[in-house]
Amino acid sequence: MSELTAVGKPIQRVDAEEKITGQAVYGYDLVLPDMLYGKTLFSPKAHARIKRINTEKAKAYPGVVAVVTAEDAPWTHGETVKDKPFLAQGKVRCIGEPVAAVAAEDEDTAEAAVKLIEVEYEDLPVYTDPEEACKPGCVEIHEDFGKYRKADFIVKGAAPNVAEHFKLRTGDVDIGFKQSDVIVEERYFVPIIQHAAMEPHSAHAQFDKESGRLTIWVANDAPFRALHEITEALGMPKEKIRFINPLQGGGFGSKGGLKVEPIAVALAFHTNGRPVRVKFNREETFISTLTRHEAVVYSKTGVKKDGTLMARAMTIYWGAGAYAEKSPTVCIRGSLPAPGPYRIPHVKVDGYAVYTNKPVAGSYRGYGIPQGAWAGEQQMDEIAKRLGMDPIAIRMKNMFVEGDISYWGEQLHAVGLKETLVKATEAIDWGKPTKTAKPGVKIGKGFACIQKPTRSPTTSAAGVLVNAKGEVTVLAGTVEIGQGCNTILSQVAAEELKVPLERVHMHQLDTDVIPFDASTTSSRSTYHMGNAVRRASIHAREQIMEAAGPMLEAKVQDLGYADGKVFLKDQPQQALPIGEVVRRKLGIHGKVRGDGSYTYEIGKDLDLETGHSDHASAFYMYATQAAEVEVDEESGRVRVLRMSAAHDVGKAINPLNCVAQIEGGVVMGIGSALHEELVIDNTGKVRNPSFLDYHLVTSLDTPELIPIVVECPEPEGPYGAKGLGEPGLAPTPAAIGNAVTDAVGVRVYDLPLKPENVYWAIRKKKKDAA
Amino acid sequence: MKMNIQFSLNGKSISRDVPTHRLLLDLLRDEIGVTGTKEGCGTGDCGACTVFLNGKPVNSCLVLSGELDGAEIVTIEGLKIGPELHPIQKTFLQDGGAQCGYCTPGMLMMSKALLDENPNPSEEEIRFALAGNLCRCTGYAKIVQAVQDAAALLRNR
Ligand code: FES
Ligand code: FES
Numbered sequence: 001m002s003e004l005t006a007v008g009k010p011i012q013r014v015d016a017e018e019k020i021t022g023q024a025v026y027g028y029d030l031v032l033p034d035m036l037y038g039k040t041l042f043s044p045k046a047h048a049r050i051k052r053i054n055t056e057k058a059k060a061y062p063g064v065v066a067v068v069t070a071e072d073a074p075w076t077h078g079e080t081v082k083d084k085p086f087l088a089q090g091k092v093r094c095i096g097e098p099v100a101a102v103a104a105e106d107e108d109t110a111e112a113a114v115k116l117i118e119v120e121y122e123d124l125p126v127y128t129d130p131e132e133a134c135k136p137g138c139v140e141i142h143e144d145f146g147k148y149r150k151a152d153f154i155v156k157g158a159a160p161n162v163a164e165h166f167k168l169r170t171g172d173v174d175i176g177f178k179q180s181d182v183i184v185e186e187r188y189f190v191p192i193i194q195h196a197a198m199e200p201h202s203a204h205a206q207f208d209k210e211s212g213r214l215t216i217w218v219a220n221d222a223p224f225r226a227l228h229e230i231t232e233a234l235g236m237p238k239e240k241i242r243f244i245n246p247l248q249g250g251g252f253g254s255k256g257g258l259k260v261e262p263i264a265v266a267l268a269f270h271t272n273g274r275p276v277r278v279k280f281n282r283e284e285t286f287i288s289t290l291t292r293h294e295a296v297v298y299s300k301t302g303v304k305k306d307g308t309l310m311a312r313a314m315t316i317y318w319g320a321g322a323y324a325e326k327s328p329t330v331c332i333r334g335s336l337p338a339p340g341p342y343r344i345p346h347v348k349v350d351g352y353a354v355y356t357n358k359p360v361a362g363s364y365r366g367y368g369i370p371q372g373a374w375a376g377e378q379q380m381d382e383i384a385k386r387l388g389m390d391p392i393a394i395r396m397k398n399m400f401v402e403g404d405i406s407y408w409g410e411q412l413h414a415v416g417l418k419e420t421l422v423k424a425t426e427a428i429d430w431g432k433p434t435k436t437a438k439p440g441v442k443i444g445k446g447f448a449c450i451q452k453p454t455r456s457p458t459t460s461a462a463g464v465l466v467n468a469k470g471e472v473t474v475l476a477g478t479v480e481i482g483q484g485c486n487t488i489l490s491q492v493a494a495e496e497l498k499v500p501l502e503r504v505h506m507h508q509l510d511t512d513v514i515p516f517d518a519s520t521t522s523s524r525s526t527y528h529m530g531n532a533v534r535r536a537s538i539h540a541r542e543q544i545m546e547a548a549g550p551m552l553e554a555k556v557q558d559l560g561y562a563d564g565k566v567f568l569k570d571q572p573q574q575a576l577p578i579g580e581v582v583r584r585k586l587g588i589h590g591k592v593r594g595d596g597s598y599t600y601e602i603g604k605d606l607d608l609e610t611g612h613s614d615h616a617s618a619f620y621m622y623a624t625q626a627a628e629v630e631v632d633e634e635s636g637r638v639r640v641l642r643m644s645a646a647h648d649v650g651k652a653i654n655p656l657n658c659v660a661q662i663e664g665g666v667v668m669g670i671g672s673a674l675h676e677e678l679v680i681d682n683t684g685k686v687r688n689p690s691f692l693d694y695h696l697v698t699s700l701d702t703p704e705l706i707p708i709v710v711e712c713p714e715p716e717g718p719y720g721a722k723g724l725g726e727p728g729l730a731p732t733p734a735a736i737g738n739a740v741t742d743a744v745g746v747r748v749y750d751l752p753l754k755p756e757n758v759y760w761a762i763r764k765k766k767k768d769a770a
Numbered sequence: 771m772k773m774n775i776q777f778s779l780n781g782k783s784i785s786r787d788v789p790t791h792r793l794l795l796d797l798l799r800d801e802i803g804v805t806g807t808k809e810g811c812g813t814g815d816c817g818a819c820t821v822f823l824n825g826k827p828v829n830s831c832l833v834l835s836g837e838l839d840g841a842e843i844v845t846i847e848g849l850k851i852g853p854e855l856h857p858i859q860k861t862f863l864q865d866g867g868a869q870c871g872y873c874t875p876g877m878l879m880m881s882k883a884l885l886d887e888n889p890n891p892s893e894e895e896i897r898f899a900l901a902g903n904l905c906r907c908t909g910y911a912k913i914v915q916a917v918q919d920a921a922a923l924l925r926n927r
Contacts, residue, residue, distance in 0.1 A: 012863060019871030020859045022806020022846035026872060029805035107796070108789070198810045198818055198872040198906050249808070249872025250906050282811040482870025482907045660866050660912065667909030691815035691904060699900040699910040 006494040006501060007719050010656040014487045014501065015480060027219030027246045028202045028279065035204070036065055036103040038267050038278035039110035041117050042288055043092035043099050046128075046357035046684025047141065048121035050090055050099070057116040058102055063109035066270035067117070069100045073266035075233040077258055079225065080151040081163060081324035083142055084360075086233070086262035092121070093141055094322035094357050095684050096287030103267040103276045126684050127161070130319035130354035131296050134159040141322070141355040154328055155608055157352055163320055164328035166335045166351035168611035170407045173302075176311025176346025180302025184382045188297040188375035189750040190733075192319065192678040193671075195292070195364060196696055199249025200285040205264035206275035214241045215275075216265065219248035221479045222256040222519035227511050229258055230265065245509035251481040252668070253363035254290045256521055257325055286689035291678055292364035293330055294319040295371035297338070299379050302346075307387055307394045311346035312339040314375070318368070320353045321360040327353035330361070333453060334368015336408055336611060340376040341417055341451035341622065342398040347407040349611070357684045363521055365665070369452045369730040370672065374751060377448035377734035381741065391738070392425060395449060409612035414722070416648030416712030417622040421449055424624040427644035427706045440634050443641070446738025447626035448731035453617030454723055455522035461515035461597035462532040464493055464540045468588045470564055470579025472497055472504045472540075476533055477517025478525045479509060483725050484657040485525050489533050491653055492718060496537030497578065499564040515595070523723025526653060527619060528598050530718035535596025543592050544578050547585040551576060600716070619714045619722045622648040625666065625731040629739040636759030638740055639703075640670055643732070646708035650722035655709060658724055662707035665728015671697040673733035675752050775839040779804070780848030790836030795819045797835050798845060806846040806875050810904065817903030820876040820883075821845045827883040846875035849882065857923040858882055858916065867916035869907035877903050881917045889925055893918065 018024040055067045073086040088099045100117050104110035127133035127141065138160040142148070145156060145163070157165035177183055204217040214236065220226045223243040231238050248255060264278040280288060295318050302311040316335050320327035335351030384394040400406065402415050425431075425447055434443040463475035474493050478485045490504040497504075507514065517529060541561060548566040549556050552574060560569045567575035582592050600618035607613065625645040631638050645666045652658045675695045679687040688694045713720030733751055740758065741747045746765040748757050776785045779802070788797060795812070798804045798821075810818035812831045819830040822844040849856045858881050861867070868874040877900065884891055884899040891899070896917045897910070905913065 013866065013868070015871070016863045016866075016868050019868045019874050020855070020862045020878060021850065022804075022875050024871055025805060026808070028809060029799065031800060031803055031805070107800070196906055198816065198870065198904060199808070200810070248870065250870040252906070282813065482872075484869070656866055660869060660908065663909035663911050664869060664907045665909075668906065690813055691811050692813065696904050696906065697909075698902075698904065699897040699914065702897075702910050705909060705911055 004495060005498060006491040007653050009654065011487060011491060011501060011654055013484055014490050024247050026199050026249045027217065028199050028249065030204055030217055030246055032204055032275040034274050036105065036271055036274050036276040037107045037110045038101055038103045038264060038276050039114040040098050040263055040278060041100040041114045042284065043088060043095055043097040045092050045121045045123065046095050046126045047124040048092050049124060050088060050092065051120040051122050053100060054118040055100065058113040061109065061113040061116060063105040064102055064113045065105065066103040066267050067100065068266045068270060072270065077229045077233045077262065078324055079257060079326055080154060080328045082149040084323040086266050094359055096359055097322060098263055098288060101263045101267055101278065103271050126357045128356055128358055128680060128682050128684055130294065130317040130356055133161045133356050134352060134354045141357065153605065153608065161355040162352050163324045163355055164331045164353040166332045166611065167609060168336060168347060168349035168408060171346035173311045173313045173346045173348040177302040180310045181305040182383065182386050183300065183302045184379055184386060185300040186379060186749060188299065190295045190371045190374050191751055192291045192294040192358065192680065193676040194286060194678050194694065195252040195254035195290065196694065197250030197252055197254055200280055200282055201260050201289050202277065202279040203260040203264040204275055204277045205268035207268040208273055212240050214265065214268065215244065216261055217244045217246060218261055219246055220255055221248065221251045221481055221521060223509060223511050224477060224516055225256065225519055226258060226261060230261065243511040245479055248479055248481045252365040253521065256363055256519060259289045282691065283689045286694065287359055287686050290325065290362035291321065291359050293361040293371065297371060297375035299375040301379050301383055303383050303387065305387065307389050307397045309342055309344045309398045312344050313348045314338050316351045318351060318353045319358065319361060320355050321358045322355065323360045325360050325362040327361060330363065330368045332606065334372055336616065337369065337451055337453060338372030338376060339407065340380065341400045341449055343400065343404055344407050358680050359686065365668065365726050366730045367522060367726060369450055370733060373448055373450050373731050373734045374737065377731065378737050378747065381738045392421065395421060399449065400451065408616055410614055410616055412620065414619065414650065414712050414714045415622060416710045417449060417451065419710045419712065420622055420624040420646035420648055423708045423710060424626040424644045424646035427708060428626045428628050428642055430626065434628065437630060440632060442631050442633060442743040443628065444631065444739045444743025445626065445628050446735050446742050447624055448734035448738060449624045450727060450731045452621045452727050452730060454524045454619060456616065456618045457600050458518035458524060458528060459597060459599040460517045460528035460532040462529060462536040463515055464533065464536040464594040465591045466497065466540050466544065466578055466582055467591045468579050468583035470499065470503060470577050472499055473507050474504060474533055475507045475514050476529050477509060477514045478529045479520040481520060483661060484654065487657060488526055488653050489529060492530050492533045493537045496534055497541055497564065498562055523621060523725045526721050526723055527717045528600065530721060531598035532596045534718050535598065536594040539596055540592050540594025543594065544581050548576055548581045551581065551584055619717060621722055621724065621727045623727045623731055625735045627735045627739040629736060629743060631740055631743040631758065633744060633762055636755035636762060638674055638753050638758060640736060642704035642706060644706035644708060645728065646710050647724055647727060648710040648712045649724045650714040650717050651711050651720035652709050653719065653721050658709045659707045661724050662728050663705050666705055666732055667697050667702050669729030669732025672729060673736040673751065673753055675754055677752050773836060775835060777838045777841040777843060779843050780845060788835045790834060792835040794830040794833040794835060794838065798830065804845060804847055808872050808875055817880060818873050818876040820879040820903065822879065827880055846878060849878060856882065858885065858920040861916040861919040861923065865916040865919060866912045873903060873905040877905065877913055881920065884917065885921055885924060890921060
């Protein structure tokens, strides 16, 4: 391969300039001409039947243009289970569920009018604990589950409120435990947290009666999924619906699926063609968008005296909240690798996605891996302790290496795990004595390893245009959420067309003109869209070379390509810049278009009885993070002193961007480890829906960060690249948990590691000892 | 109640009839259409909406339009020095201080406020000054770096 010119270089972000000057326009910023202002009425009840809705007063309020309820929008949607109404139909299933909405001439009017809508409710039993909600005798939150349209792989559990039951069966765990010398069994808990992207949620919609076209402006991370869901729900042809993506101020999984969009759409049908904006404020974003799944994880592990893992059994209750959203797939993709990146002959996993009357849980950076790792990786340390083994040694003995067959039946390749473990632990001076702490304060070290699959099979398609000036435009459906995809994809196009990066620009995301892409999720973009853009660029280059042949009076095989020029191999000074080729061929307004598409063909789908697949994921990401922490024994307060994070990225297309993703991920992970928790009481009410009460990590609470990029090339990936966005926070809480135990000798099983949880664990140990 | 207010925005004088309870943030974004200033919470807890009001950084989501008569307001759109980027903008570019960029305008304004007062801040002073500006993407390391580098640029001018 010729030398890389753009890929692998630490290039500054291509979208930074508009962001630092305030020119970047985000979804939340958009003001459309003649726009109406929408406001939503949310349910104050966690589970209730709607007996009556009266909108008369709101409709009569001066300045109100439209008031809508389920009567005006009798549609439902959902990714794999079509269970979610545009606006509550007949009942509400969580506090914060949209019930009605108003569009008015200004924000104040909309706000005043929405308060005039009267709703009468009849209470139903409220379930706020996923483990409780699936006990026999519980009322079904979705009594019509059987009638919903849904994907064929959904396995409804036998117990009440179970939307999905995932099973993994390998070997026979009973035999495995019998053959084990030591067995450890425990319950772990991970609470609900929220993405808290700095840009809250909003959507704009406009329906033009004459053309019958519906346009939606929204910072959605999967516009083609949104397009499909809206099309499917409304029964409108795809060509009639258009999604335009303004910039997105963070997402972390929260901005996929439909949340504000259905409300804006419902209103847009009643505004005589005027566009309507619906914004959720921060509190509404907290209660009515998405959360990360709370999870109760029961984990039992059996091991031989020499540290060989024999069996692992896990039962995981994933709290889905009021609607299924991505819960079935989080349950599947989070439960499957939950036993960890290890060779284990006997494995049994049961994952249950359980409806509750809490805000809807959806995809969240890490997609179920942090929850499994919180249990599995702490249990690995427990086992090591019981065996008197070093935590590194026990993992080294069992961890996946190149060519291993995983417990779900897939042969693994490009496994960079060992290197991440070695580098992450070295970076915090593992095995060397820690600094001496102040009296009453203990210092400890810990680490955790993860393996993460990506959503498979999926498709990304791309177009690449080259104009007569030699400028390149990339048409890609990957959403710039902040992760840096515009930079990465520009680098790929610049690489294949050998043009400077300044000549490449990304087209705005508009489903009318941009080729299909499955989603900007699951750390799939660099790999899938990277491949698609690479292919599209090569396709464009080939056409240019083809066209240049006659111009240079040569056969294509006698032409070379470099530096944005086509040249004669034996007379390199005889060269034509690509823009010149396009101009001569198609005129000054002409453009050559290359197209490319990439689909990762998986093998067999996951078997519904065993969870096995010979190819469950296009690639796997591996990481180890290691923490050094300080624990104040008096208060239970944990402070992370330094944290290393070694991530196998396959190949770093942009090392700067890799570091940025790792740092951001780790700090988000530290928040989830130490203090983040969406507190919901037993009436289903969120008690802390503000940044005052929901504590994000601030500039004051970040430790020394040591990001480490490991490159174990993925043969199918573009230039060997895999993905990186999600794993950044996945091992973090478990690593910190292990460090806390190392420091104070007690284990805390429930996240977050807030002072009271740690304090009580220390107290209990002291009491037991006394 | 509406009232006529006159104020200067990034050096341009503006006269408007606005409801006195309209927040400065909404006035800028929805009515004047200058959207570089961001809304992250609307309750004074995130710093995304930071602007300069009469030379001092404020959360524009906590300022009512009724207070603005005669005021001087500078937003991110007014941070450049003539056609040139402000040093803090340059270092945010070079160090990767912005990812999604949504917190960035507020971060830049707050960083400028710090540097105006303290041309040689320690890392701790930077972290303290930015503690009210939330960022969910970067983990703050590159932001702190950018402020340090901007301070050096400013000192060497
Ligand atoms: S929007 Fe003003 S502080 Fe958050
Ligand atoms: S860069 Fe996204 S919130 Fe700071």
